[in-house]
Every structure is written in structure tokens, then in C-alpha cells.
Amino acid sequence: MASQNEVLFAKDSVYIHINVQDTKDKDAHIAGRVYLMKKPEGNFIEWKAEECLSHDIQNDEWDVIGSVGFRNDRDSECVSMNAKMDARRKYNISFDVLDLKSFKRNAPNHSWAYIIFILKDGTTFPALHFHNGGSKALLKELETFIHIRRSPNDQRLFIVHDHDPEMLSKSFNELSIFSDSSSAYVQKFVSEPHKGFPKKFMKDPYTATMGGFSKVTNFLRDNFMAPENLTRPQSEMAEFLHEDIPGMEISNLDEPGFEMVTKTKLPPRPVVKRSEHLELAKWNSFFDSDGTISQVEEVKEIIFRGGVDPAIRSEVWKFLLGFYDWDSTTKKRQEQRKRKVDDYFRMKLQWKTISSEQERRFTLLKERRGLIDKDVMRTDRTHKFFSGDKNPNLQVLYDILMTYCMYNFDLGYVQGMSDILAPILVVMENEVDAFWCFAGAMERVCHNFEMDQNGMKVQLSQIHKLMQVYDPELCAYLESHDSGNFYFCFRWILIMFKREFHFHEIQRLWEVIWTDLPCQNFHLIISLAILDSEKSTLMENKFGFTEILKHINDISLSIPLDDTLCKAEGIFLQLKEFKKLPKAVKEVLGLLPVPVSQSMENSVFIGSASNTDVKSQDSASRVDTPQLMGGISSSSSISVNGSRSSHSLGGKQNSIIDEGSKILT
Amino acid sequence: MASRKKVLLKVIILGDSGVGKTSLMNQYVAKKFSNQYKATIGADFLTKEVMVDDRLVTMQIWDTAGQERFQSLGVAFYRGADGCVLVFDVTMPNTFRSLDSWRDEFLIQASPRDPENFPFVVIGNKIDLENRAVSARRAQGWCHSKGDIPYFETSAKEAINVEQAFQAVAKNAMAQESDVELCSDFPDPIKLKDDQAKPRENCAC
Numbered sequence: 126m127a128s129q130n131e132v133l134f135a136k137d138s139v140y141i142h143i144n145v146q147d148t149k150d151k152d153a154h155i156a157g158r159v160y161l162m163k164k165p166e167g168n169f170i171e172w173k174a175e176e177c178l179s180h181d182i183q184n185d186e187w188d189v190i191g192s193v194g195f196r197n198d199r200d201s202e203c204v205s206m207n208a209k210m211d212a213r214r215k216y217n218i219s220f221d222v223l224d225l226k227s228f229k230r231n232a233p234n235h236s237w238a239y240i241i242f243i244l245k246d247g248t249t250f251p252a253l254h255f256h257n258g259g260s261k262a263l264l265k266e267l268e269t270f271i272h273i274r275r276s277p278n279d280q281r282l283f284i285v286h287d288h289d290p291e292m293l294s295k296s297f298n299e300l301s302i303f304s305d306s307s308s309a310y311v312q313k314f315v316s317e318p319h320k321g322f323p324k325k326f327m328k329d330p331y332t333a334t335m336g337g338f339s340k341v342t343n344f345l346r347d348n349f350m351a352p353e354n355l356t357r358p359q360s361e362m363a364e365f366l367h368e369d370i371p372g373m374e375i376s377n378l379d380e381p382g383f384e385m386v387t388k389t390k391l392p393p394r395p396v397v398k399r400s401e402h403l404e405l406a407k408w409n410s411f412f413d414s415d416g417t418i419s420q421v422e423e424v425k426e427i428i429f430r431g432g433v434d435p436a437i438r439s440e441v442w443k444f445l446l447g448f449y450d451w452d453s454t455t456k457k458r459q460e461q462r463k464r465k466v467d468d469y470f471r472m473k474l475q476w477k478t479i480s481s482e483q484e485r486r487f488t489l490l491k492e493r494r495g496l497i498d499k500d501v502m503r504t505d506r507t508h509k510f511f512s513g514d515k516n517p518n519l520q521v522l523y524d525i526l527m528t529y530c531m532y533n534f535d536l537g538y539v540q541g542m543s544d545i546l547a548p549i550l551v552v553m554e555n556e557v558d559a560f561w562c563f564a565g566a567m568e569r570v571c572h573n574f575e576m577d578q579n580g581m582k583v584q585l586s587q588i589h590k591l592m593q594v595y596d597p598e599l600c601a602y603l604e605s606h607d608s609g610n611f612y613f614c615f616r617w618i619l620i621m622f623k624r625e626f627h628f629h630e631i632q633r634l635w636e637v638i639w640t641d642l643p644c645q646n647f648h649l650i651i652s653l654a655i656l657d658s659e660k661s662t663l664m665e666n667k668f669g670f671t672e673i674l675k676h677i678n679d680i681s682l683s684i685p686l687d688d689t690l691c692k693a694e695g696i697f698l699q700l701k702e703f704k705k706l707p708k709a710v711k712e713v714l715g716l717l718p719v720p721v722s723q724s725m726e727n728s729v730f731i732g733s734a735s736n737t738d739v740k741s742q743d744s745a746s747r748v749d750t751p752q753l754m755g756g757i758s759s760s761s762s763i764s765v766n767g768s769r770s771s772h773s774l775g776g777k778q779n780s781i782i783d784e785g786s787k788i789l790t
Numbered sequence: 791m792a793s794r795k796k797v798l799l800k801v802i803i804l805g806d807s808g809v810g811k812t813s814l815m816n817q818y819v820a821k822k823f824s825n826q827y828k829a830t831i832g833a834d835f836l837t838k839e840v841m842v843d844d845r846l847v848t849m850q851i852w853d854t855a856g857q858e859r860f861q862s863l864g865v866a867f868y869r870g871a872d873g874c875v876l877v878f879d880v881t882m883p884n885t886f887r888s889l890d891s892w893r894d895e896f897l898i899q900a901s902p903r904d905p906e907n908f909p910f911v912v913i914g915n916k917i918d919l920e921n922r923a924v925s926a927r928r929a930q931g932w933c934h935s936k937g938d939i940p941y942f943e944t945s946a947k948e949a950i951n952v953e954q955a956f957q958a959v960a961k962n963a964m965a966q967e968s969d970v971e972l973c974s975d976f977p978d979p980i981k982l983k984d985d986q987a988k989p990r991e992n993c994a995c
């Protein structure tokens with residue numbers, strides 16, 4: 126069998142980079158060899174870790190691994206006798222070149238090039254880093270089997286140009302551009318002119334055809350996206366709005382020459398930078414003599430900009446998660462803590478003292494115990510804190526989750542909760558503190574876990590609303606590819622991106638989100654930012670429902686956190702400055718001013734930087750946080766559907782806003 | 791040499807949380823078991839190429855979260871399924887009792903053309919454990935009552951019978967397919983199942 130495999134190309138020193146903080150593996154870069162291999166069943170690109178090379182060749186295991194399957198568990202570890210080789214084998218890559226849909230090649234100036242391969246079903250492999258070069262040579266070999274063209278929109282993206290060799294030999298003029306598979310996207314718009322495709326294009330296919338496909342796309346960009354082509358007849362516009370932006374007001378109809386809401390209409394995205402994290406010295410400087418934090422808003426702003434030094438996380442998180450009140454004194458905090466310790470053990474005792482005899486008649490509790498049992502065994506076991514058999518921290522995880530069942534019996538235990546607890550426990554290293562901080566974190570996301578899943582549905586539709594305004598083109602694409610429900614963001618939202626970032630990154634991301642800056646529901650804008658970065662890949666590969674889901678699943682652990690946060694904040698600022706931002710979107714982001722009827726006092730602030738909570742404790746420091754605020758103070762946070770207070774601090778003012786938004790809608 | 795024509799079979803794995811769906815899928819596709827897989831959130835799939843009766847078939851195996859409340863959003867994946875693997879844990883009788891509702895829910899949501907003869911396979915997993923609580927006879931009885939669904943006892947951990955169970959669902963799904971007329975969609979191995987719901991201009995079917 127092995128003799129039938131012919132190596133067409135091979136290159137050593139090709140590495141996969143992994144995150145050492147998250148695994149027991151000590152090598153951040155796993156060395157391996159990349160092949161182009163002719164097999165009886167087709168031509169394959171393969172990558173194997175060095176450790177596996179000799180063994181696999183001896184044992185002729187090429188076929189065993191010769192499936193297109195690839196599991197996105199780069200950070201998990203196989204347990205087996207031959208530990209290292211086995212641990213490394215999971216990184217192996219193998220796929221038929223005919224399954225290749227596109228790839229990204231990046232060759233940074235002073236560094237080696239890397240390639241990310243993406244298959245037709247959306248499977249996305251980890252980047253292969255060519256430390257000693259060879260990426261171009263591989264692609265050159267590859268070109269003898271497939272035709273590749275560069276994306277006109279993304280320099281790093283290359284699309285495999287399907288497929289029929291005869292078709293490629295024809296001139297573009299002979300080719301009916303509308304029936305060629307690679308122009309399905311064009312076709313989509315042409316066949317549905319009401320979707321906003323300029324009719325001019327249909328009259329002038331020659332221009333488009335002449336220049337080949339990249340020109341087509343440029344043409345689309347230049348003409349479709351250019352502002353002067355966006356003015357459309359009113360009736361058509363109304364139809365469009367009705368159809369595509371449900372819930373959006375068409376009050377602008379009587380405005381002559383009303384323009385389509387599109388990306389080009391948004392103000393340019395400002396450049397946003399991240400800063401240093403909050404350090405101990407700085408943190409200490411905020412406390413006055415009785416231990417009260419003097420400038421809460423400034424503290425939050427620093428955390429939003431740069432996060433928290435891991436050394437003081439356990440302390441700062443207690444404020445962010447409502448364990449301590451922001452305006453508490455040292456003395457009050459001591460009392461608070463003592464009460465919380467007592468409370469915790471009281472609730473823990475409640476389930477601890479249920480006998481197995483009793484539990485036989487208490488199915489609900491038994492079921493929850495079963496779920497927790499199973500999930501504790503499979504929560505972040507590759508992280509040092511939870512790894513190894515009989516790790517005592519697993520028991521702590523279990524106890525906290527069981528106690529949470531008692532604390533919030535109506536919600537109980539739902540899968541995903543253990544994912545939220547794990548990073549908190551790692552930071553707190555203390556059962557009681559971790560429990561209460563977990564309860565605080567859950568307060569923000571508990572609607573995600575409710576039986577009817579309404580919280581999830583609301584948020585996914587809110588992403589949709591935001592996308593319609595931020596990027597109508599991508600939005601229309603997703604809608605026409607069965608993905609308008611944004612289900613592929615489900616995991617992101619359910620557990621706040623927990624599975625998408627490395628452990629230390631998720632801690633950073635969460636503390637940023639917990640500041641409630643720069644607006645409410647900022648996590649939804651983070652979703653927009655990630656999707657914005659994947660736009661070319663999704664659209665130019667013409668991915669459908671299945672492939673989009675797969676690709677989005679597979680980019681987990683390779684999303685750059687800081688870039689994403691900067692982009693997200695930039696998008697927020699764009700939206701905020703946008704004059705025609707639909708009311709529904711303002712509502713999602715908490716940018717609606719409080720109605721006059723609520724409070725004359727408050728109405729003074731309408732349109733200014735913040736504010737609804739004149740009475741809140743930190744109102745004095747509001748001056749310190751000018752442009753960041755959306756329309757409400759950062760100390761408040763309305764939940765997704767605006768019907769539940771999500772932060773104990775803001776309970777009072779939330780209810781005001783809730784009523785306010787009801788009045789306004 | 792195998793034909794380049796590929797057929798895509800979409801197979802859904804269903805069953806209560808923790809019965810071993812993710813482990814079975816990984817054992818089948820990647821031939822490995824790890825007790826460190828995370829609980830599934832949302833949905834994902836793996837693909838594997840297999841030969842079924844001399845045909846090269848790409849199996850797209852979908853794995854979803856088992857907890858009941860996540861099903862309402864998850865049903866989008868049932869659409870266009872060619873086969874369904876129902877899994878229970880032989881040490882947990884309640885997971886066996888759930889099979890009825892998993893099957894019913896699937897048939898309602900996926901609404902296959904011929905529900906009576908839809909290719910199901912039932913897997914009783916974790917037979918490597920000592921504390922078995924559902925007998926093979928009982929499981930077989932249920933399978934028989936549902937139109938003779940093939941029944942397999944497996945261990946994802948020790949790779950017992952996993953291959954056979956998935957091979958069976960592939961084979962039965964292929965048999966159904968060929969009844970309907972095979973749709974060979976060279977060169978793209980992804981069959982856009984959604985075509986059934988929404989006609990597309992260039993469907994080769």
C-alpha cells in the first residue's frame with residue numbers, strides 16, 4: 126500500500142504553533158514535515174509532527190489518518206501509553222487537494238510565511254508556519270492540480286478556482302459569466318435586482334467579462350458600493366426595508382432621495398488602541414483612607430482599555446462581579462465577605478445533607494447531579510489547574526456547581542456553566558470567592574441558559590440587527606445562505622467566547638466585557654468584529670450554512686484578541702456616530718436617551734455623554750469618562766432583552782430604563 | 791482505482807448528554823479516545839471518507855449538545871439528514887428511555903420523505919463498564935418495535951464495534967439514496983441538502 130504513495134513534494138521545518146499556557150506540551154512550536162503526496166485515491170496535502178514521522182511510515186498508517194476529518198481539539202490531549210507521539214498525532218493534517226477551497230498565506234516582513242488551509246466543507250486547519258521557507262514552492266506544486274486566484278479584497282486570501290479543466294481553457298468571452306459557478310455571487314445579485322444590484326451591470330457584462338473575475342469583483346465594489354448608486358426609488362426602498370430590516374422604522378420615507386443604509390454611509394472607523402493593564406500601584410492609588418474606591422469610572426476605563434494585571438485579578442474581579450460593592454469601605458467589605466461565607470456553606474449543606482435514599486425520590490436533583498458529574502470530568506482538563514486523574518480541584522468545581530443549583534434552583538445546572546466557572550475558579554483559587562463571583566458572572570448571562578432559550582434567540586437576532594446596519598452586504602450574504610439566524614454564533618454567545626480564546630485571553634476578554642464599557646451588549650459588537658475579519662473568507666468561498674458553521678467553529682483559538690477588541694470598539698464608535706442609526710440598534714446598545722417623562726432631571730443629559738443614573742453612587746466621577754459612554758452610565762447594564770437587571774448595582778436604574786425603552790418602542 | 795465520484799451522507803448523532811456521542815464520533819473518524827473532550831456546545835461535524843459497496847462516500851457526521859433545552863435551536867441541523875444514530879449509555883436506564891423522544895423529535899424536525907424506513911441505528915455505548923443496567927435484550931426489543939432498527943453495542947473507549955455501527959448506517963442510508971436516484975455531484979463533495987427546501991439555479995439533481 127505504502128509503495129503506491131508517491132511523494133511529490135516534501136518540506137521539513139514546518140511548524141504548528143500551539144499555546145503552551147493551556148497545555149502540558151512544553152513546545153510552543155511543533156515541528157513537522159509537509160508533503161504533497163500522490164495516493165491511489167487522489168493527491169493529498171499532509172503534515173505530520175516529527176514524532177509521528179518514523180513511526181507512521183513503519184506502520185504504514187497513512188491510510189488510517191487519510192480522512193478529511195479534523196478535530197478542533199488542538200488544546201486537548203490524548204491519554205495513551207505512547208503519550209508524546211499520541212499527543213502529537215492529533216495535530217496531523219491530511220486532505221485531498223480536490224477538497225481544498227481556499228487558503229490564506231501571510232508572509233510578514235521580518236518573519237516566516239504561514240499558510241492556513243480551508244476545505245470546501247469549511248474545515249479550517251491551524252496555520253502551518255514555514256520557518257525555513259518553502260511555502261511558495263508548495264503552492265507552486267499545488268498549482269499543477271488546481272487553479273488558484275488571489276482575492277481582490279484580501280491580499281492574503283487565495284481561492285481555488287473550480288475545477289473543470291476544460292472550462293479553464295476557454296476564453297472568458299466564450300464563457301457565460303452568469304452560469305459559471307464562481308460567479309454565483311454575482312448571479313445572486315443579478316437575478317434579484319431588487320436586492321440592490323445596479324442594473325447597469327446587466328447591460329454591460331462586457332466590461333466585466335473582459336477583465337476576468339477579479340475585475341468583476343472590483344467592478345462590484347466600485348459601482349455597487351459607490352454612494353451615487355445607492356439612491357433608489359422610494360417604493361423599491363420601502364420594499365427593501367420591509368423585507369430586510371424588520372422592525373426598522375421607515376419614517377425616512379418622505380425624505381427625498383433617501384439613501385440605502387449601507388456600510389459606505391457609516392462614518393469611517395476611528396483607529397483605536399489598547400493600553401497597559403491595571404497594575405497594583407495604580408489600583409491601590411484609587412482607595413481613600415477608609416478603603417473606598419474614589420474614581421470608579423476611571424478604574425473601569427483602565428480595565429476596559431487594558432485589562433487587569435493577573436496578580437491583582439482575584440481582588441479586582443470581586444468588584445467587577447458584584448462580590449463587593451464599588452462604593453464599599455474596607456469595613457463593609459469585611460462584613461460582606463463574612464456574610465457570603467456563611468451563606469455559601471449554608472447552601473452547600475443543603476445538598477450535602479440529602480441522603481441517597483432521599484435522592485431516589487428527588488429526580489430533579491439526581492439528574493442535575495448526573496449532568497454536573499459528567500461535565501466536571503470534561504471541563505478544561507488540559508489546563509494545569511484541572512488536569513490529571515483525581516485532581517482535587519475537580520471536586521471544588523463540582524461543589525460550586527451543586528451549590529449553585531441550590532442558590533438558583535429554578536435555573537439549575539445547564540451545560541456551559543462549568544465553562545464559565547472554570548476561569549473564575551482558576552483566578553480565585555478559593556471556593557467561596559469563586560462561587561459568588563460565578564454567581565455574579567451568571568447574573569449577566571443566565572438568560573442564555575433558560576429553558577425556552579429566549580435569551581439566546583434574542584441575542585442572535587440582535588447580532589442580525591446590528592449586522593444589517595454595519596454591513597448590509599455581509600448580512601444579505603448570510604441571509605441568502607441560510608445563515609440569517611446567526612446560529613453559527615451560538616457557542617460564542619452562550620458562554621461569552623469561552624471556547625474561542627485561550628484561557629489567559631478569556632480572562633482578559635471577560636474583565637473587559639464586565640466593565641460594561643463602552644456600551645451595553647458590547648459582546649455583540651465583538652461578534653461583528655470577528656465576522657468582519659472573516660467576511661472575505663465566507664463570501665469569496667461562497668460558503669453556505671454548513672461551511673460557515675464549520676469555519677466559524679474551526680477558527681476558535683486563533684482569533685487575535687487585541688485586534689478584535691480594537692476593531693469592536695471602532696465599530697461601536699462608527700455606529701454611535703452614525704446619524705441614521707435605527708432605533709432598534711440604539712436600543713440594543715443602550716444608546717437611547719431616557720424619555721423626558723421619566724425624569725426632568727435626566728432629560729438634561731439627553732444627547733450628552735452619559736447618563737441615566739443621577740442618583741447612582743458614582744455620578745460624581747462621570748466627568749472623567751467622556752467619549753466612552755454610550756448613552757447610559759457604565760454602572761448600569763441592561764440585559765439582552767431589557768427585561769432583567771443583570772447587575773446588582775444597577776437594579777434600580779435598570780428598571781427605569783426598561784420602562785423607558787418600552788415607552789419608546 | 792476508486793471512482794472520483796463522491797456521495798455525501800449526512801448523519802446525525804443524537805442522545806442524552808454524556809452518553810458518548812462526541813467520543814463515538816471521534817473514535818470513528820479519528821480512531822482515538824480521550825477522556826478530555828469538552829462537552830459539546832452548539833453543533834459541529836466531522837467528515838470521513840468510507841467505501842460502501844464499492845462507492846466512495848463522504849460521511850458528514852453531526853454532533854450536537856444533548857441537553858434538552860438546546861434542541862429547540864439545534865433542529866436546523868436535522869434538515870437533509872440521510873441517517874441518524876441514536877445513542878444511549880448501557881449503564882444509565884434513563885438515557886435508554888429517552889430514545890423514544892429523540893427518535894420522534896428527529897422525525898418531526900427532519901421530516902424525511904419516508905419516515906417508516908428512515909435509516910436509524912441504535913447504539914448502546916460504554917459496554918466496557920461494569921455496571922450495565924440496560925440489557926441487550928431490552929434494547930433489541932425496542933429496536934424491533936420501531937421497525938427493526940439495527941442495534942449495536944459499543945465502547946467508544948475501547949473501540950469496540952464502533953466501525954460496524956457507523957458502517958451500517960452508511961450502508962442503509964446508501965440503500966435509501968439509491969432508491970431515490972443517486973445524485974452524483976462531482977466535483978463538489980458537499981451536497982447542498984438545503985436544495986430541497988430552496989431550489990437553486992445550478993442544482994445538478
Ligand SMILES: Nc1nc2c(ncn2[C@@H]2O[C@H](COP(=O)(O)OP(=O)(O)O)[C@@H](O)[C@H]2O)c(=O)[nH]1
Nearest residue numbers: 502807808809810811812813825916945946947
Ligand atoms: N467508560 C467509557 N466512557 C465513555 C465511553 N464513551 C464516552 N465515555 C465518557 O463519557 C463521558 C461523556 O462522553 P461524551 O462523548 O462527551 O458524551 P456526549 O455528551 O454524548 O457527547 C466522557 O467523560 C467520556 O470520556 C465509553 O465507551 N466507555
Ligand SMILES: [Mg+2]
Nearest residue numbers: 811812829830
Ligand atoms: Mg458531546
